[in-house]
Amino acid sequence: MTPLLEVRDLTCRLGGKPILHEVSFEVQEGEFLSVLGPNGSGKTTLLRCLMGLVPFDRGRVRLAGRALSAYRRRALARLASYVPQAMGDAPEFTVHAFVLMGRYPHLSPFTSTRSEDEAAVRDALQATDTQRFADRTLPTLSGGERQAVYIAAALAQGARLLLLDEPTTFLDPLHAANIGRVLAHLNRDKGVAVVNVTHDINRAALSSHRVLALRGGRVAFHGGPAELMAAGVLESIYGKPFLYAAHPQNGRPVVVPEEAQP
């Protein structure tokens, strides 16, 4: 079966500085892939390359069997959607209007919104549990609510692949857990493939099918969550020692913070 996303030897420089070097991996239809790695390891650039937002120098990216460069923007948007890193200022749109803008690739320039677009928006709001504040404007929402709305808009786009850039980094544990639940629901019940850039090692290990880790623009690890938590793997990714413990519910390994040395 052709993978939904196939990345081979992706190499990308920005302003002469090498950012990604020969990165290769695949994402299957319906797979949940978490992307880990220290700051500056190229995770964001990787997502931007996959969305065609920055050109890459070498390698190839194939989406649903076709080269990324063969897609027109609209066609690409119907297949893959993107939730960028939390942005400071949000425009004054209402949540409903903003999510409806996710339907852009499905609208022809001269038609207005159709009932199927409204239905897609309703589904997206429901799936992300954001219909409660559909009539509020984005700047009045909290960070967690806003993140859920950005995911709703990406969902309304109707894509089979959802790329997220650190959706939970600035959220408290409750809101982070909500976003995690939303993503799991989309992946499990709606069959959306997810590529989720995150710093949350435990959540990545517990809730993804596979994990990709970058270090200095190269693939440092690509495999299942169990292999990720094997001795020495995280150390080689982050360059620091980790303490492991068994998860109280299922006994799977998780990392725990060290106590500061006196």
Next chain:
Amino acid sequence: MRRFAVLLVLAAVALAVLLGAPFVGPTEISLESVLQGPRAGGAARIFWTIRVPRVAVAFLAGMGLAVSGMAFQAMFRNPLATPFTLGVASGASLGAAAYLYASAALAVAWPAGLPVAAFCGALAAVGLVYGLTRLRKGFATDTLLLAGVAVAFFFSSLIVCLQYLSDPFDSFRILRWLMGGLSDTVGYRGVWTLGPLALLGSALIGSFTRELNLLTTGEDLAASRGVAVGRVKHLLFFGASLTVGGVVSVCGPIGFVGLMSPHICRLLTGPDHRTLTPATLLFGGAFLVVCDTLARAAFPLYSRLTAGALDYTEVPVGVITALLGGPFFLYLLLRGGRRAT
């Protein structure tokens, strides 16, 4: 639907302003005399050959400046962007200043020379900014903004140079042109020059309302939603340049309309460009007509005293736009604005 109510009110106001403004001015004009047609002479002649074209140019200019400002504000995601941000006005001003200087020095005068020179200057500025940005590959918004500011400064110093070299009278003519205004509009040449440019440019901008909405959420997000960001930005840039080039070549740089009209309309209709665009077109047009009518009517005595001598006794319309628009805008800001739709 509050937004449509606002649009309807704006349309009614614009219509009333367009119909009423030509009757205001130093000379009393009655409806009966106007109906005799432009050949009747006297008041009817003033009405048809001075007032009507002037009101038409004011509306087209206000409309074009406002909608270009709106497009730039969305494109650059910068509330302080104006139609002149990219140096179009300083280019046009340099063209006009160069023409005034050269025609005085060479003692030649060509009636259409000033607007043509101004338009060429505007195009030169746009071309220069655009070329500079191309050199650096890509079409990065920040680069474009900075290049515009740099070119504007450069051209402004050239204008100061020309003023310094000119004799006081020509220097004042240059200064007066830099203030912008509509008092030189006589006959329909301005309408035929500005009309096609402003309408074409505004239509081009108006055909991208969904894209403008998405651009205000960020370029990456817009691109990921399927907007061909580069192509759309080129066309918006082109449309705004056509419009603003046309406006400055006919009226000189008139400030404030392009900066404030989109903000005022955003407070009235919300951020959705599908209603914001028509609102901005109507508001900008009507606003400049009102300001120009005030400029024309508020000092009738003063201009009557010097009638036949010099025509720059009218207050430049840019002064009125700022005097009127500034407090109104502050009022809207302080009231907190009815955000959302």
